[in-house]
């Protein structure tokens with residue numbers, strides 16, 4: 001087996017005195033699509049933010065691309081290729097679609113990617129000059145994805161891309177995520193929509209109250225009776 005590109009061992013994080021993550025360990029191999037699933041408040045966002053470095057955390061080990069990144073700033077991690085699409089998308093609503101995409105290259109990447117991303121999301125070409133804030137929820141999620149892809153990420157962290165979207169759009173966004181994986185992008189996908197996330201993932205981790213409760217191949221988690229009953233509501 002190839003060495004993991006991301007290795008997290010014994011990660012703890014807290015908000016003030018309140019623990020949010022306890023002893024979380026996970027690994028991601030190059031080219032994998034790994035799903036982090038769990039209910040509201042399970043700790044998915046805190047974990048994603050701990051990996052990208054915007055959330056303080058302590059770890060026994062945190063390695064990316066062969067380097068110890070435990071003390072690396074969020075900015076350094078972006079330059080190394082860890083790029084997050086944050087929960088809620090965090091676009092610049094008053095700026096045009098194109099400017100939002102180009103801002104993706106601020107820390108990393110080049111504008112040469114623009115054509116490729118526009119080919120993937122034709123709607124962004126059509127709306128190129130419109131303020132990002134005028135796009136629908138699904139279109140904004142495509143833009144947030146496109147902006148992250150402008151950086152040519154080595155590891156793409158997607159936090160709750162299905163948030164607030166109608167089922168048809170959830171399917172469309174997840175289809176794009178599956179396409180990115182098929183083209184070789186390494187992805188960690190955190191989503192409350194466990195079924196949809198596990199359906200496109202290679203492996204999954206099931207979280208509850210800041211801990212990993214189950215992990216394994218996504219297909220096995222989807223069919224595991226305990227996981228189904230407790231976490232998938234089926």
Ligand SMILES: Nc1ncnc2c1ncn2[C@@H]1O[C@H](COP(=O)(O)OP(=O)(O)OP(=O)(O)O)[C@@H](O)[C@H]1O
Nearest residue numbers: 015020038039040041042043044045046047160192
């Ligand atoms: N800024 C904050 N201050 C204090 N506690 C927080 C803060 N953000 C999150 N928490 C707490 O940390 C825990 C984990 O929250 P987190 O947002 O990581 O969960 P989540 O799995 O992403 O949830 P969701 O599915 O709603 O996005 C929860 O108990 C939450 O209340």
Ligand SMILES: [Mg+2]
Nearest residue numbers: 044045087160
């Ligand atoms: Mg969250």
